[in-house]
Amino acid sequence: MAAQTDFTQRLAALAARVEAALADAIDGSAGGRAPARLIAAMRHGALGGGKRLRPFLVIESAALFGAGEATAMRAALALECIHCYSLVHDDLPAMDDDMERRGRPTVHVAYDEATAILAGDGLLTLAFGILAESDGLSASARLALVSRLASDAGTAGMVGGQALDLSAEGVAELPEAEIVSMQAMKTGALIAFAAEAGAILAEAPAEDRRRLREFGEVIGLAFQLADDLLDETAEAAALGKAAGKDRRRGKKTLPALHGIDWTRRRLAELVDEAEALLAPYGAKADTLREAARFVANRRS
Amino acid sequence: MAAQTDFTQRLAALAARVEAALADAIDGSAGGRAPARLIAAMRHGALGGGKRLRPFLVIESAALFGAGEATAMRAALALECIHCYSLVHDDLPAMDDDMERRGRPTVHVAYDEATAILAGDGLLTLAFGILAESDGLSASARLALVSRLASDAGTAGMVGGQALDLSAEGVAELPEAEIVSMQAMKTGALIAFAAEAGAILAEAPAEDRRRLREFGEVIGLAFQLADDLLDETAEAAALGKAAGKDRRRGKKTLPALHGIDWTRRRLAELVDEAEALLAPYGAKADTLREAARFVANRRS
Secondary structure, three states: OHHHHHHHHHHHHHHHHHHHHHHHHHHHHOOOOOOHHHHHHHHHHHOOOOOOHHHHHHHHHHHHOOOOHHHHHHHHHHHHHHHHHHHHHHOOOOOOOOOEEOOEEOHHHHOOHHHHHHHHHHHHHHHHHHHHOOOOOOHHHHHHHHHHHHHHHOOOOHHHHHHHHHHHOOOOOOOHHHHHHHHHHHHHHHHHHHHHHHHHHOOOOHHHHHHHHHHHHHHHHHHHHHHHHHHHHOOHHHHOOOOOHHHHOOOOOHHHHHOHHHHHHHHHHHHHHHHHHOHHHHHHHHHHHHHHHHHHHOOO | OHHHHHHHHHHHHHHHHHHHHHHHHHHHHOOOOOOHHHHHHHHHHHOOOOOOHHHHHHHHHHHHOOOOHHHHHHHHHHHHHHHHHHHHHHOOOOOOOOOEEOOEEOHHHHOOHHHHHHHHHHHHHHHHHHHHOOOOOOHHHHHHHHHHHHHHHOOOOHHHHHHHHHHHOOOOOOOHHHHHHHHHHHHHHHHHHHHHHHHHHOOOOHHHHHHHHHHHHHHHHHHHHHHHHHHHHOOHHHHOOOOOHHHHOOOOOHHHHHOHHHHHHHHHHHHHHHHHHOHHHHHHHHHHHHHHHHHHHOOO
């Protein structure tokens, strides 16, 4: 319990630093040339909440290989820009049509649809600018991050997974393997990137890079399972968004297929797998171990 | 006349090669994992037409500094991905609400809005992956291209210009300086990137890079003026899209402010400026000179 409290405090402290750095990156991106409304919409979509789990994983994974927060921060910010743009676009009326996120109106509700589309495009574009200008990293590390993020955020990853998810809505009998594969792309790819990015930017050996990638994939699965479990069980107030909406939309989830007890057992297995992958790093990886437990056990 | 015919043949021949390479890049991006419908929508948005002027400028600008088409092609493709994504998103109902482009239904009409949003996101993301994996270029050239493209395509460039354009719709008395500045961001930044990118990837000296950038800015102005002139004068059939729509929407253009004769004189001045910028390169820059005249005099 004490460890978990310490963990959540560290997560919250990092989230505050990420928030400030993201605000600076967004404000600085336009050189004063873009309309204030666009910048405000980007801030609305990217700031004001979020656990900043993906930046935390970047920074803790980098720390495992000796790279400090200052070195890892820009990769963390770039990833968070991608994550936030995807939320802005996913919330649009033509996509999930969500009115609320993190207890506030979504960007197209607070502004308008056109501004939300452009704010998402702006955040997506900014991510790659941030990576290219990561001063503390070697050119080869920066290029590897750009290349890997383009793959994980694009048609082979998040965007492709989102398209699969849309095409599966209302399909009566989606095979479980297809649900898992879609979720691995839609949600898992960015979490896997988070863990791998730390190893990339710290220029860790290829074997470590693969191992962190796998760790990220495992906790990405746990993240999605925990998310689906919350959607089944939580109150809207605790989530800051509508609960039960996946079920109402006919979205297929593993908790809906197998039940809550199965899901909790599976989450425990995934935590074991994640910890096993970190075994070679001993006590240095304790924070990442706690992150795995946090992801599996989160209540919001 | 003969020169211009030769020029249009070269442009068309390059367009065919760009078309094939873009198709390969889009098909390869998903590693077979994304739904066929998403890939088909990206192909619809990026293939089947377009003069490929921006790729042509990248490749001819690179040639000026001794870099061949094979070396320059990936930067050209990346830029075209950005251009095409911007058309897909701009055509959306919440933005310009266009039903037709290049004589065919727009992506959200041929598919659906959600798929069009994702197809645009996919093309935008792919652009940076293509740049990062430009095998023939040095790491520093690739990073400079990523950084510059993120700036020119983002809130300080194209996305910011589009937001300014939307916010100006229906404003009765938009100052001329604001029209010019908005257009320089919305349309000019990518054309300026095209010319500068050739100098970047060929690792030309900073002075040449600045000169090509300025050349790109000048022909970007000419491109927009010629576009606005066409909107005032052309038939829809020649454009493959609705004509006169800017005026109907209350969009402010310089031809609408100053008339057609003024616009033709201004276009001739811009061609002179563009040619003056190319003076140091002598006959080697003849194709870029023809490109400047082509941009200013185009009829579709």
